[in-house]
Amino acid sequence: MYLPSWLADLAAVYAELGQLNEAWRCIGEAMSIVETAKERWFEAEVNRIAGAIALKSPEPDAAKAEEYFDRALVTARQQQAKSWELRAAMSLARLWRDRGKQQQARELLAPVYGWFTKGFDTLDLRRRRRCWSSWRRKSCGWRSAPCVSFARGRKLSLVIDQSASKTDFKKGVEAA
Numbered sequence: 001m002y003l004p005s006w007l008a009d010l011a012a013v014y015a016e017l018g019q020l021n022e023a024w025r026c027i028g029e030a031m032s033i034v035e036t037a038k039e040r041w042f043e044a045e046v047n048r049i050a051g052a053i054a055l056k057s058p059e060p061d062a063a064k065a066e067e068y069f070d071r072a073l074v075t076a077r078q079q080q081a082k083s084w085e086l087r088a089a090m091s092l093a094r095l096w097r098d099r100g101k102q103q104q105a106r107e108l109l110a111p112v113y114g115w116f117t118k119g120f121d122t123l124d125l126r127r128r129r130r131c132w133s134s135w136r137r138k139s140c141g142w143r144s145a146p147c148v149s150f151a152r153g154r155k156l157s158l159v160i161d162q163s164a165s166k167t168d169f170k171k172g173v174e175a176a
Contacts (some may be wrong), residue, residue: 002043004030008049015053023053040075044084047072048091055095065095085113 011026030046033039051068054061072088075081089112093105 004033004046007033007098008046011053012049014058017169018056019033020053020057023056027053027085034116040079043094044072044076044081048084048088051091051095062099066092082112082115083170 001114007026007030011023013032014020014023014026027046027050030042031050036045047068051065051072054065056081057135069088073085073092076085076088089108093109096102096105096108
């Protein structure tokens with residue numbers, strides 16, 4: 001039941017490490033499971049992560065990423081999954097902002113953010129607020145894919161930490 005989520009997270013980790021072939025393999029497998037097993041609860045996030053991977057390639061494919069982000073947004077809206085919708089909207093808005101479409105990005109994010117009446121201390125809403133307040137800057141401190149750190153010991157465990165830097169990630173891998 002959770003396989004698409006695990007595969008998508010693994011794909012994000014591979015992308016963060018620059019292992020894009022493995023990232024695409026994992027995200028493709030996640031999409032296949034979503035489709036064949038009808039495990040659609042994570043479909044929006046799988047598409048959003050696929051869009052993030054498309055932007056990490058040596059020659060980023062913004063058009064492909066936009067298609068994935070749009071698919072993630074449509075799916076989240078169909079499922080009425082507001083958290084997934086916020087993540088997809090933020091990814092698409094970030095892409096648009098980077099392409100000089102700041103007004104469209106704001107118009108996309110405003111109604112999604114406005115839907116929330118509580119939970120403003122959650123990570124996604126804090127990131128959105130940080131992006132909104134620092135809109136004129138190029139970066140809003142929110143990455144497309146999560147970083148992970150590894151716990152020491154024989155048993156390898158992943159701890160998703162979206163605030164960690166790429167340097168933190170590499171240190172965690174080296175320490176494991």
